[in-house]
Amino acid sequence: MQCREGCGACCIAPSIARPYHGMPLGKAAGERCAHLDENMRCLLFGDPRRPLFCSTFAAEPAVCGESREQALRILAELEVLTQPAAGMPGSGG
Template identity: 65%
Template sequence: MQCRTNCGACCIAPSISVSLPALPLGKAAGERCPHLDALHRCSLFGQPQRPATCAGFAAEHEVCGDSRAQALTIIATLEVATQS
């Protein structure tokens, strides 16, 4: 599956515990990554500063669903289910 245009759910819904440029302490779940542009695209895509956590994400129907709204819900649900 290819990333959906104008989505960005994977950059909003999950928490990220690794340091990111502009977010040295990572980001909380539900917090929009400051590296998302106005069209919900990663401004670090293809750049060496892009964290491996982000680069390793692959869009899959089970995670992304059929719409941006579904992706936000699914990823948020997975976030809660995997909290320790």
Template identity: 55%
Template sequence: MKCREGCGACCIAPSISSPIPGMPHGKPAGERCVQLSVDNLCQIFGQPERPRVCSAFEADIEVCGNSSEDAIRLIGWWEQITAA
């Protein structure tokens, strides 16, 4: 599966513990990354300062569902069950 351009769910729903430019302590789950543009595109895509966890993310139907709304819900659910 390829990422849906303009989805942005992976930049909103999960927590990211790695430093992000503009967010030196990462970001909590459900908070929009400061590097996510108004068009829901990563402003540091392909840049060396982009966190490794972000670069490693691969879209999958089990994580992203069939829409951006599904992705927010599913990634949020995965975040909750793996946060322990």
């Protein structure tokens, strides 16, 4: 599917664990990326400094839902579901 105009949900809801250009601590879940402009477009699009996480993300109905609000909710749920469980082997907790 085509990215929804003015959405930016994938640049807000998910966390990005690794540091990247302009975001030395990475990005927390729910935090707006510093490179998301006022039109919800990526200022690093086509720039090699854009994180791999972003370059490999593809809009699809299962993730993006039928509205920006749905996308934010689904992505926030996926963020929780993909977190390593505290205390589990390999989680460091």
